[in-house]
Amino acid sequence: MTAPVLSVRGLSVRFLMPSGRRIAAVTDAHFDVAAGECLALVGESGCGKSVLASALLGLLPANAQAAGGAYLGDVDLLAADERTLARTVRGRLIGLIPQSPAAHLTPVRTVRSQLEETVVALTGTRGRAAVRQAAEAAAERAAFPAGHLDHHPHELSGGLAQRAATALALIGNAPLLLADEPTTGLDRDLVHHTVDELRRQVDVGRRALLVITHDLAAAERIADRMAVMYAGRIVEISDATAFFGLPGPRHPYSRGLLGALPERDFIPIPGMPPELGDLPDGCAFAPRCERATPTCTTLPAAAAGLVCHHPHVTEDLRA
Amino acid sequence: MSRLPWGAMARLAGRRLLFAAPILLVVTFGVFAIAAASPFDPVKAYAGTAALGADAETLERLRDNLGVDQPFTSRWWHWLTSAVTGDFGQSSVLRQPVAEVIGERLVWSSLLCAVAFLVAVLTGTVLGVLAGRRPGSLLDRVVTSVAYSLEAAPVFWLALLAVWLFALQLGVLPAGGLTDTASEQVTFRQVASHIVLPAGVLAVSQLPWFTLYVRQGVSDALAEDPVRGARARGLSESTVLLGHALRSGLLPVLTLVGSRVPELITGALLVESVFSWPGIAAATVEAATAVDFPLLAALTTLATAAVLLGNLLADLLYGLFDPRVKFSDM
Amino acid sequence: MSRRSTRTVRVRISAALVAATVLAVLLVPPLVQLDQQAVDLSSKLLSPSWSHPFGTDDLGRDLFLRCVYGLRVSLLVGAAAALTATVIGTAIGAIAGALGGRADRALMRLVDTFSSVPHLLLGIFIVAMFRPGVWPVIVSVALTHWLSTARIVRAEVLSLRARPYIDAAISGGASRWRVAVRHLLPAVLPQAALAAVLMVPHAMWHESALSFLGLGLPTHLASLGNLIQGARGSLLAGQWWPTLFPGLFIIVPTLAIAGLAGAWRERINPRRRSELML
Numbered sequence: 001m002t003a004p005v006l007s008v009r010g011l012s013v014r015f016l017m018p019s020g021r022r023i024a025a026v027t028d029a030h031f032d033v034a035a036g037e038c039l040a041l042v043g044e045s046g047c048g049k050s051v052l053a054s055a056l057l058g059l060l061p062a063n064a065q066a067a068g069g070a071y072l073g074d075v076d077l078l079a080a081d082e083r084t085l086a087r088t089v090r091g092r093l094i095g096l097i098p099q100s101p102a103a104h105l106t107p108v109r110t111v112r113s114q115l116e117e118t119v120v121a122l123t124g125t126r127g128r129a130a131v132r133q134a135a136e137a138a139a140e141r142a143a144f145p146a147g148h149l150d151h152h153p154h155e156l157s158g159g160l161a162q163r164a165a166t167a168l169a170l171i172g173n174a175p176l177l178l179a180d181e182p183t184t185g186l187d188r189d190l191v192h193h194t195v196d197e198l199r200r201q202v203d204v205g206r207r208a209l210l211v212i213t214h215d216l217a218a219a220e221r222i223a224d225r226m227a228v229m230y231a232g233r234i235v236e237i238s239d240a241t242a243f244f245g246l247p248g249p250r251h252p253y254s255r256g257l258l259g260a261l262p263e264r265d266f267i268p269i270p271g272m273p274p275e276l277g278d279l280p281d282g283c284a285f286a287p288r289c290e291r292a293t294p295t296c297t298t299l300p301a302a303a304a305g306l307v308c309h310h311p312h313v314t315e316d317l318r319a
Numbered sequence: 320m321s322r323l324p325w326g327a328m329a330r331l332a333g334r335r336l337l338f339a340a341p342i343l344l345v346v347t348f349g350v351f352a353i354a355a356a357s358p359f360d361p362v363k364a365y366a367g368t369a370a371l372g373a374d375a376e377t378l379e380r381l382r383d384n385l386g387v388d389q390p391f392t393s394r395w396w397h398w399l400t401s402a403v404t405g406d407f408g409q410s411s412v413l414r415q416p417v418a419e420v421i422g423e424r425l426v427w428s429s430l431l432c433a434v435a436f437l438v439a440v441l442t443g444t445v446l447g448v449l450a451g452r453r454p455g456s457l458l459d460r461v462v463t464s465v466a467y468s469l470e471a472a473p474v475f476w477l478a479l480l481a482v483w484l485f486a487l488q489l490g491v492l493p494a495g496g497l498t499d500t501a502s503e504q505v506t507f508r509q510v511a512s513h514i515v516l517p518a519g520v521l522a523v524s525q526l527p528w529f530t531l532y533v534r535q536g537v538s539d540a541l542a543e544d545p546v547r548g549a550r551a552r553g554l555s556e557s558t559v560l561l562g563h564a565l566r567s568g569l570l571p572v573l574t575l576v577g578s579r580v581p582e583l584i585t586g587a588l589l590v591e592s593v594f595s596w597p598g599i600a601a602a603t604v605e606a607a608t609a610v611d612f613p614l615l616a617a618l619t620t621l622a623t624a625a626v627l628l629g630n631l632l633a634d635l636l637y638g639l640f641d642p643r644v645k646f647s648d649m
Numbered sequence: 650m651s652r653r654s655t656r657t658v659r660v661r662i663s664a665a666l667v668a669a670t671v672l673a674v675l676l677v678p679p680l681v682q683l684d685q686q687a688v689d690l691s692s693k694l695l696s697p698s699w700s701h702p703f704g705t706d707d708l709g710r711d712l713f714l715r716c717v718y719g720l721r722v723s724l725l726v727g728a729a730a731a732l733t734a735t736v737i738g739t740a741i742g743a744i745a746g747a748l749g750g751r752a753d754r755a756l757m758r759l760v761d762t763f764s765s766v767p768h769l770l771l772g773i774f775i776v777a778m779f780r781p782g783v784w785p786v787i788v789s790v791a792l793t794h795w796l797s798t799a800r801i802v803r804a805e806v807l808s809l810r811a812r813p814y815i816d817a818a819i820s821g822g823a824s825r826w827r828v829a830v831r832h833l834l835p836a837v838l839p840q841a842a843l844a845a846v847l848m849v850p851h852a853m854w855h856e857s858a859l860s861f862l863g864l865g866l867p868t869h870l871a872s873l874g875n876l877i878q879g880a881r882g883s884l885l886a887g888q889w890w891p892t893l894f895p896g897l898f899i900i901v902p903t904l905a906i907a908g909l910a911g912a913w914r915e916r917i918n919p920r921r922r923s924e925l926m927l
Contacts, residue, residue: 057551091553104548106563107643108570117562121554152642168552342762350774357778471903473854475861476877476896483889494885581767588769589858603770604862607777615774619766626765 004032005175005208006056010068011078013048013055017063023277025051027232028068030302035175038202038209040219040240042257043229044273049212050099052229053180057094058085072176091122095174099181101165105153111164112149115139115171122172134171142167143197159190166197176208177201183218191215195222216261220244228254231274231284237305250311252289283309327646328635335634339627346623347402348395350616355391359610398616408613412606417617421599427497428598432587434514435521440576442522443529444569450530451537451568452560463534466527474524474586478593481520492516495595517594524586528579529572536568543567570641577633580626656912663908670902674721677714697890704890706876707883712891715876716898722872723899726783727853730790734852735845737791738798743837745799746806753803760796768793769858776864786865790855798844805840809833839917847910850903857899873899 013026025048033039041049055066056077070077072093080089090096098104105114115135119125125134136146144163148156156164162182169177179198183191195211199222202209213219219226223240228251236251249255256269271288274280280287282297289296291310300309398408407417450462469477486494493499493516498509540546541564549563584600591600599618606614638646697704703712745756763771775789809815815832853873859865860874868875873895880891 059547059551086550086553086556089553090551096551098544098548098551100544101548103544104551106545106549106567108566108641109562117554117558118552121552121558154643165548172553341758342765345759345762346766353775354778358780359778467907468900468904471850471900471907473857473861473874473877473896473899475858476892476899479877479881479884479892480889480896483884483887483892487885487887581764584767585769585858588767588773589861592862603773604864607773607862607864610777612778615777619770619774622767622770623765626767630765 004034005072006033006210007071008032008056008069009071011052011055011070012067013051013060014065014067015061015063016065017277021277024232024279025064025276026055028302029234031227031234031237033176033208033210035208036202036206037224038199038211038222039225039227040211040213040223041227041229041234042213042216042219044257045214046276047229047273048232048276049214049229050180053096053178053210053212056178057090057096058082091118091169091172091174093174093176095169095172095177097162097165097169097177097179097182099184102153102156102158102161104165105161107153110150110152111139111144111156115149115164115168118168118171138167138171139164141170158185159194162186162194163197170201174207176210179209179211179213181213182211183213183215191218192221198222216257217263226254228257231279232276233284233307235285235307248312250306250313251285251308252291252310252312253285255312256288283307323639324646328638331634331638331646331649332631335627335631339624342627343620343623344399347399347616347620348392350619351391351395351398354612354616359612402617402620407617410606410611410614412609412611412614417613420602420614421617421621424597424599424602427596428587428591428600430510431514431518431521431591431596431598432583434518435525435586436579436583438518438522439525439529443526444533444565446526446530447533447568448537448560448565451534452541452564454534454538459534462530466530469523470527470531472524473589474520475589475593477524478517478520478590481516482593485516495593497597517590517596520593521583521586521590524590525579525583528582532572532575533565533568536571537564538568540564540567570637573637573640574633576636577626577630580629581622584622584625659908660912663905663912666901666905667909670720670724670905673717674724677717678721696888703894704888706880706891712894715871716873716894719871719873719876719895720898720902722866722870723853723856723874724849724902726787726856726866726872727790727849730787730794730852730856731845731848733787733791734794734848735798735841738795738844739802739837739841741795742799742802742804743806743833746803746810747833749807749810756799757803760799763793764796766793768855772855772859773862773864776859781864781867783866783870786856786859789859790852793855794848794851798841798848801840801844802837805837806833809836843910843914843917846906847914850906853899853903 008029008031011026011029012024015023015025017023029052031039041052043049051060051064054060055064056070056072058077058080060066066078068078072089075084075089075093077085077089105111112135115138116131119131119134119138123134125131136149139146139149142163144160144167148160153161153164177198182194182198186194195218198209198211201207209222211219211222220240226236226238226240226243226249227234228236228249230253236249236254238249238254243249243254244258249258253269259265260268269288274284274287280297282299283289283292286292286296289310293310295309300307401408405418407421409415410417410420413420446462446466450456450459453459482494485492493513495513497513498505499513537560541560545567546559546564549559554562587598588600588603590596591598592604595601599621602614603618605611606618634649638644638649695701695705701711701713703716706712706715741756741760745753771793772789775792776785779785779788809832818832856865856872857874857877860872861878863878865874866872868879871879876895877892880888880895884892
């Protein structure tokens, strides 16, 4: 098996609030992403997915503490200082396609000028004509129409803004693409279009893709593997075909998530996710889980990409 | 940048001019109303001590000429109609047409204000960026404290201390005037050396505002999404700071820069007095002391017009630099 | 040091300075009689020393005492002007906010007009027209500084008008006048009071500028502005202290009042992130 591009081991992120409270946004994350593979990180809003992305890029706010390890090639992302992150990691090793792409662009500058600026910063291209050409080529790679290059971010539609963000992320030719909620606010066919474009980067470009999303339908379309996050913890990692087809997800929460989809049972999971500052000692999902028992007051050990005392295993189905 | 939207800009200028006309009317009316309500006697002001010895007929003729017996509204109208043709009357103290007095001095005042403004904007921006890039750092706290203290300091006091330090103690710069006392001509070198202190002091008095607003704009922008996006793309910190945070952070300053014109004029008034700079501000003080009404009325009108022009310029700049704003909305 | 503790320290220092100012201004004159006319030419223009911490002026008078007296005059005139400006501004702002419609627009146009004339210029004009003295100075300062109060009060009144209890009071039969006095006025008072306090430093500044130009208070009143003007002669001869200290006596109370009032303002008006108190 090929060596993974990204290797995350025991990554935890804690926020220290002014009141003294500690928010455990991410706890003990453990996963790999290989080249030419797409891993979808799914979970409800507020479960800590975007914080994980920020941690990988070193863009956490000042009151955050990250522990554990995240390795991209030889670089230890968590231990790297700001200089290394700015000069070797961001844009060059990890290409981020941020959530709300239009908001992540400077409103007073045109798309073209921001593309050209990134070209100059990340590649060796010099000279006005060459830079201009490179920027236009980058736009084309993400199917961003050349006619809109001289527009400003607020003039772009949701789909165009997404493509602009993708174009910017691809300039550095990074081995890992990190797409944070790439389908929010887009309508159905645009969603398909966008995820297909991203998938193309994986297949054709042989990149590793980590997609963070709460849209399971989109994940189904694009992912090779699924990682499910609940209350800051990755509770299940499975192969996508097994997850969406048979034998189906193993963790009760994942089952609940799929079951909540309109295309499936359309039954929501009862209850609410816990406050990240107030997590119970044992399994965080136990209060909402129909399979919970007193054992669940202790934290389950991680085994075969699963963190659960009472998973749905194939024996159950046969029985 | 794409072609300038001349049409929209011209329409905005036109709208502002339309708006400015009633303001100027009200201000000039107010000026005459205040004069009418005051113990000011135009005859005495014009004739000075000679009025004491003059006979009744001369005084009567003077009164007629000056239109003293007419209600102030008609005097105002008379003045207004002459003013639009460029005739602002005769200065009672300097015995010259007011327009001439202003014309002679406007150049020097404009030079002083322009230089000071430029220095204040540039220095303020640099200091604001340095302070704003790391809010709470030592540099930030020093810059902010100094800025607030300078804001509280009266500009004429700063001017006096500057004269003491640079002209008297160190002897490196002249203490006042436009040219050296002995020289006959006005040369570039002399003006250049004489403008350093007054423009410097005026700049220092305007500096804190720019510094504090740029600092606020930059530190706000650094905390927002566009900067996060720029950082995530792997741009260097200086590119992020100057190409993104500063670009966004300067916008609030641009909108408000027009509101600084009144302060600039106020500062110029005081600085020109201290340094005997031959500008209109110095003439204003003379006019006020001698109660030279025609000159005062003209100067007040001029100052108001300058303020309105400053506002217009600020709006034009803002419309040009912020692509989210349309001229038709302003 | 965390943000909150620096702010608390700043507020405490400001409060202490304001208290010191008030005490000095109230206590020193009765305790240490300074005869303004007393002239001791033998002690003329002594630089700062132990017996005269701020030195002496050109007529041998102790500069520290002169500054304290000057501060008293400047503060009194400044406070009177600020109060007058606040009354005018509150009245206009309240009327504009309460009446709304055409009256509001007209009054706001008036505000815009006044703000187009540079303060000092209008102030100079007013003082020039009337014989120089205390009242013209107060009026001149007041007439140029009522604008911000008017805007603040108007905004407050507009937001209050929208509240249901005002509507209820009016539809319950209370006359508009009664509503205005019993409900609007008390709510507006804190904002108006804050505006008045914040205006005192500006008023002091304005009066000093006028006095410095020779257009302000009569010289025998010896406000801080008068003192600086009077010190010009000695400055050119090299004596810096008669100029420096009166200026410091303007700056320090200004910063202290602004600091304290700023903290008060944050209490009653949590400000948006990008607003500055300038």
